[in-house]
Amino acid sequence: MRLVFCCHFLLLITGQIVFKFASVSAEISYSSTFFIFGDSSVDPGNNNHIKTIPENQANYKPYGRNGFFKDPTGRFSDGRIIVDFLAEYARLPPIAPYLEPSADHSHGVNFASGGAGILSTTNQGLAIDLETQLTYFDQVQKLLEDKLGSAQAEELLSNAVYFISMGSNDYLGGYLGNPKMQELHHPEEYVGMVMGNLTKAIQELYEKGARKFGFLGLSPLGCLPVLRAMNPKADGGCFEQANALAMAHNNALETVLKNLEYLLKDFKYCNSDFYNWLQDRMNNPSNYGFKEGVNACCGTGPYGGVFTCGGTKKLTTYELCENADDFVWWDSFHPTERIHEQFAKALWDGPSSLVWPFNLQDLFLNKEKLTIADIVDNNPDYQQIF
Numbered sequence: 001m002r003l004v005f006c007c008h009f010l011l012l013i014t015g016q017i018v019f020k021f022a023s024v025s026a027e028i029s030y031s032s033t034f035f036i037f038g039d040s041s042v043d044p045g046n047n048n049h050i051k052t053i054p055e056n057q058a059n060y061k062p063y064g065r066n067g068f069f070k071d072p073t074g075r076f077s078d079g080r081i082i083v084d085f086l087a088e089y090a091r092l093p094p095i096a097p098y099l100e101p102s103a104d105h106s107h108g109v110n111f112a113s114g115g116a117g118i119l120s121t122t123n124q125g126l127a128i129d130l131e132t133q134l135t136y137f138d139q140v141q142k143l144l145e146d147k148l149g150s151a152q153a154e155e156l157l158s159n160a161v162y163f164i165s166m167g168s169n170d171y172l173g174g175y176l177g178n179p180k181m182q183e184l185h186h187p188e189e190y191v192g193m194v195m196g197n198l199t200k201a202i203q204e205l206y207e208k209g210a211r212k213f214g215f216l217g218l219s220p221l222g223c224l225p226v227l228r229a230m231n232p233k234a235d236g237g238c239f240e241q242a243n244a245l246a247m248a249h250n251n252a253l254e255t256v257l258k259n260l261e262y263l264l265k266d267f268k269y270c271n272s273d274f275y276n277w278l279q280d281r282m283n284n285p286s287n288y289g290f291k292e293g294v295n296a297c298c299g300t301g302p303y304g305g306v307f308t309c310g311g312t313k314k315l316t317t318y319e320l321c322e323n324a325d326d327f328v329w330w331d332s333f334h335p336t337e338r339i340h341e342q343f344a345k346a347l348w349d350g351p352s353s354l355v356w357p358f359n360l361q362d363l364f365l366n367k368e369k370l371t372i373a374d375i376v377d378n379n380p381d382y383q384q385i386f
């Protein structure tokens with residue numbers, strides 16, 4: 001109520017004062033710390049430092065081909081990935097991998113690992129699972145408390161933005177590629193397990209002081225070139241069972257986030273519809289400046305869906321397109337830098353049909369709207385009612 005009153009008042013005062021007000025608001029203060037958890041969609045090179053298979057690494061040519069970073073970094077892209085753009089929009093440098101020796105982590109830490117799952121059973125031993133990523137976060141929290149003292153560390157952690165992009169590997173290698181897991185669990189039950197573990201991780205981060213969360217929804221997994229090539233129907237369409245799992249996961253995540261927002265004071269989130277956004281680009285590439293929505297730029301076989309794109313994989317030969325910017329897909333699993341950039345823009349300040357209830361700019365700028373929970377907490381009249 002006070003806020004509304006203040007703005008009516010402002011309209012009445014002189015132009016000079018309004019101008020002064022505008023110049024103050026131009027010096028917007030951004031949250032200065034960014035923590036990232038996830039899989040190959042956001043791994044900036046943590047897997048360069050672990051023992052794993054070549055499929056889970058991307059620190060060789062032609063990865064990074066567009067030369068934004070001088071050499072291949074370990075990013076699963078022809079250049080940058082979504083979190084590089086998000087950091088740029090938040091006026092931060094690219095956030096370095098947790099495992100990179102002597103990296104500058106003063107603006108945040110990226111814990112993501114290619115091949116990793118929310119479940120520790122997914123690609124076990126070949127990637128850094130979510131639980132381990134959280135134990136690494138604990139180490140960072142301890143260092144911050146030692147360096148800043150607990151009060152300042154708490155403030156930093158509560159102002160930071162936590163971005164999570166994970167789940168694809170749980171459904172692909174962890175379930176569809178794992179007949180034993182399919183025997184043990186019905187799809188609905190498996191989605192429940194994945195979501196239970198993700199919810200637990202979000203709650204743990206909240207208990208450690210995290211308040212602002214961003215999520216990259218799962219893509220239509222069955223339309224990845226690798227799954228299109230494996231589609232049992234072999235009709236050139238998407239692998240429907242994989243799409244159904246991704247959709248079930250996305251729906252369950254939305255329910256979980258709504259509940260957490262209701263239950264946890266000051267919990268703020270940005271969820272996103274990557275699924276329909278990406279499907280639209282695959283189906284209508286020319287509407288968005290692409291020429292090819294189905295086939296991978298780098299790979300072999302139908303749709304470039306056989307995962308060969310350099311490195312020391314069993315099959316070392318691969319085809320490579322001329323201009324990755326024309327393509328939605330970079331390799332059999334991962335989109336091009338151009339897709340990363342376009343969706344980063346959507347996450348940053350896109351419409352509420354794509355990102356909701358907050359976009360990432362709101363979270364980084366501390367511009368969050370009041371939630372029902374805040375009103376209930378802060379207004380004595382409401383407290384009497386509830």
Ligand SMILES: *[C@@H]1O[C@H](CO)[C@@H](O)[C@H](O)[C@H]1NC(C)=O
Pocket residue numbers: 119120121192193194195196197200
């Ligand atoms: C987490 O996943 C494991 C399987 O890896 C499962 O046994 C457990 O019930 C899940 N936890 C929750 C809270 O759902």
